[in-house]
Amino acid sequence: xxxxTWNVNSLKVRLPQVLQWLADNPVDVLCLQETKTIDEKFPQxxxxxxxxxxxxxGQKTYNGVAILSRHPMTDVVRNNPHFADEQxxxxxxxxxxxxxxxAYIPNGQAPDSDKYxxxxxxxxxxxxxxxxxxxxxxxxxxxxxxxxxPDDRDVHDPAAWVGQILVSEPERAAFxxxxxxxxxxxxxLFEQPAKLFSWWDYRQMGFRRNxxxxxxxxxxxxxxxxxxxxxxxxxxxxxxxxxxxxxPVVATIELV
DNA sequence: ATGGCTTGTAGGACAAGA
Numbered sequence: 001x002x003x004x005t006w007n008v009n010s011l012k013v014r015l016p017q018v019l020q021w022l023a024d025n026p027v028d029v030l031c032l033q034e035t036k037t038i039d040e041k042f043p044q045x046x047x048x049x050x051x052x053x054x055x056x057x058g059q060k061t062y063n064g065v066a067i068l069s070r071h072p073m074t075d076v077v078r079n080n081p082h083f084a085d086e087q088x089x090x091x092x093x094x095x096x097x098x099x100x101x102x103a104y105i106p107n108g109q110a111p112d113s114d115k116y117x118x119x120x121x122x123x124x125x126x127x128x129x130x131x132x133x134x135x136x137x138x139x140x141x142x143x144x145x146x147x148x149x150p151d152d153r154d155v156h157d158p159a160a161w162v163g164q165i166l167v168s169e170p171e172r173a174a175f176x177x178x179x180x181x182x183x184x185x186x187x188x189l190f191e192q193p194a195k196l197f198s199w200w201d202y203r204q205m206g207f208r209r210n211x212x213x214x215x216x217x218x219x220x221x222x223x224x225x226x227x228x229x230x231x232x233x234x235x236x237x238x239x240x241x242x243x244x245x246x247x248p249v250v251a252t253i254e255l256v
Numbered sequence: 257a258t259g260g261c262t263t264g265t266a267g268g269a270c271a272a273g274a
Contacts, residue, residue: 010263061264202261
């Protein structure tokens with residue numbers, strides 16, 4: 001079973017790339033973030049025509065998440081039952097016995113901003129929900145744009161980012177609390193080359209200079225981590241014309 | 257260097273992302 005996550009920065013703009021990527025990479029599950037479309041305008045027919053079931057939770061202009069799956073989905077939940085939020089950032093479904101949560105964790109804007117406080121409260125609420133979901137589902141996966149670089153290894157220039165969002169200690173502490181549930185960062189289950197990232201700034205030729213961050217993650221429960229045989233960041237779509245600033249991350253799990 | 261790109265909303269700048 002292959003599970004993938006991709007922040008597409010507008011599904012309207014990126015739909016052709018999503019369909020192309022799925023044709024090239026027929027994963028079982030693809031979690032999307034920043035669809036930026038209301039449900040009435042979600043391109044459900046196009047995705048189903050590509051052979052995928054799809055569930056989604058969107059809003060106007062911002063945020064928006066979706067799960068695409070080769071297999072039927074059950075027990076779909078939109079938003080966090082333990083954290084009231086008008087922003088559409090979470091959707092969950094069960095696929096072949098695997099509980100999947102697709103998350104678009106808030107960006108936080110700046111450490112002294114209200115949005116940063118919202119991010120930390122949002123992460124507290126997520127932790128409450130995760131605690132219950134991990135206990136209820138031995139096969140559990142949390143995929144998405146975390147907007148957290150867990151480690152200095154995940155930052156192109158750690159010195160330049162000290163004290164900023166994505167790397168601040170409270171954010172990293174929230175990430176470690178998820179790891180302590182326990183959940184495994186599937187990327188770090190394997191030897192990885194240095195300086196591998198999942199996001200690069202559009203500006204200043206960030207991708208060409210590899211000025212990036214690893215902020216998109218696939219966390220796995222112990223049962224799934226034990227069956228995980230690979231986790232790769234696919235940089236190919238970031239090289240396409242008019243790319244998202246994020247690129248897909250894919251975990252392979254050998255379910256028995 | 258608080259901006260550099262990109263997107264959505266609008267139908268002109270501006271908010272937001274990370």
